[in-house]
Every structure is written in C-alpha cells, then in structure tokens.
C-alpha cells in the first residue's frame with residue numbers, strides 16, 4: 001500500500017484555506033527570476049543575488065532592532081540579534097561556494113544581459129553600511145532615480161548609527177565620550193572612546209555587558225570583512241581585472257573596500273592591550 005500522510009492527519013486540501021505558498025507569497029518570489037539570455041548559468045547568478053538580498057533584509061531587520069534595544073539599555077536581546085546578524089553574514093559567506101562553480105566562460109555568456117547593473121547599486125547593502133556607521137554620502141547618488149530609496153539612506157545618515165548608539169550606552173555607564181559632530185560620515189578613531197574600551201577590556205569582569213557588546217560588534221565586522229574578501233576573490237576568479245558592470249575598476253575597487261573599517265576604536269584598542 002502507498003503511504004498516505006492523510007492517514008496521520010496531514011491536511012491535504014487547501015481550498016479556501018491559507019497554505020504554505022500563500023503564507024510565504026511563493027508565487028511572487030518564484031516568478032521573480034527573469035533571465036535575459038539563454039545562458040544556463042544566468043539563473044544561478046540571479047538567484048544568488050536575490051537570496052543575498054533576502055538575507056540582507058533580515059540583517060537590516062535585526063540591526064535596526066538591536067540598535068533600538070541598545071538605546072533602551074536592553075543589551076541581552078541585542079546580543080542575540082547581533083549574533084544572528086553575524087550568522088547571516090556567515091550564511092552569505094558560504095553562498096560564495098555555489099557561485100564559484102561558475103567559470104569565466106559561463107559568466108561571459110550572459111554578461112551582456114546585465115548591462116550596467118551591479119551589486120554596487122544594492123541599496124540594502126548600502127543601508128547595512130549606513131546603519132553600522134560607514135556612511136559615504138556619494139553612495140546615495142546611484143539611487144537618486146528612486147527618490148524613496150535615496151531619502152531612506154539620507155534619513156539613515158541623519159540618525160545615530162549602531163556604533164553611535166553603543167557609544168551613547170558607554171556614556172550612560174559613566175564614560176566621558178563626546179558625541180561626534182557629524183553623523184553623515186564614517187566613524188573615525190576617537191581617543192576618548194578607545195580609552196573607554198581599553199578600560200573595559202582590561203577589566204572584563206567589571207564591565208561584562210559592555211565587553212560582550214564590543215565583541216558582538218567585532219564579530220559582526222569580522223564576518224562582514226570575510227564577505228568582502230570572498231566577494232573580491234570570487235570576482236577575480238570570474239572576471240580577472242576587467243572593469244565592473246557598475247563602472248568601477250572592478251577588483252581594484254573591491255580591494256580598496258577591504259580597507260574599510262567599521263569600528264576603528266575596537267580594532268585599534270587591540271594593539272594597546
């Protein structure tokens with residue numbers, strides 16, 4: 001006899017009921033892949049980017065909530081969310097293994113279809129950088145044709161970043177650190193903040209929560225850097241030193257981005273401990 005899951009109570013009819021596909025809006029997600037060439041690998045390329053964007057959406061959701069929790073002094077829930085963000089980055093890191101199965105010959109078959117589109121224009125990626133605190137206002141320009149996106153990035157750049165919120169928490173714990181004058185710039189090293197972190201790292205028992213908070217940020221940045229590194233390595237493997245579809249120098253541009261430091265105080269402090 002063929003096994004019938006209905007015999008164990010599995011629902012088999014969804015007429016007039018919400019099913020799995022309805023809840024997840026799968027029809028829309030699964031119909032959103034539109035290869036523009038006949039190349040077999042274009043589907044991989046599209047799905048790799050789309051899934052990355054979905055994970056970025058979740059990362060932003062968590063980062064936003066973590067920032068709010070830190071602002072309200074609820075550090076334990078924030079730790080959980082920041083751990084999740086680092087795991088998402090790890091997930092995105094593993095995803096490069098799938099993309100790496102595509103050779104330069106295969107990519108070349110559909111490269112023309114992309115036109116000038118590039119991850120460089122990923123507004124969620126830019127938003128992740130902006131929320132963390134790496135704010136380069138020039139990066140808003142590729143979004144000016146979509147005013148609501150440009151405005152969301154501008155509004156984010158006017159808010160305290162995740163790191164600004166962490167520094168405010170340090171201030172609330174008695175450390176003397178002046179707020180930075182401009183929010184719409186990347187974080188620059190601040191001797192007062194570094195001194196505060198040094199005090200915390202020299203006596204973790206006394207400042208355990210702040211110490212843990214710092215390590216969560218370092219974890220996040222560590223995984224994020226690995227993402228950038230994997231990206232540039234994969235890109236070099238696939239397009240060598242050709243220019244990017246977004247118009248930059250390609251690998252040289254991405255290598256330059258490897259030098260970006262989100263939380264300089266937390267990295268510099270390690271030398272002086």
Ligand code: HEM
Pocket residue numbers: 048049052053099107117118119120121122125231235238239243244245246247248249250251253254257
């Ligand atoms: C065949 C695979 C890929 C190639 C050849 C490639 C190539 C490039 C290049 C050359 C750039 C520099 C900007 C430009 O001139 O285009 C770039 C930027 C970028 N790519 Fe990719 N990429 C690939 C896959 C991916 C995937 C799967 C993602 C995931 C979303 C991604 C996300 C990004 C992002 C966010 C940037 C901006 C980085 C920054 O400005 O710091 N890329 N990519």
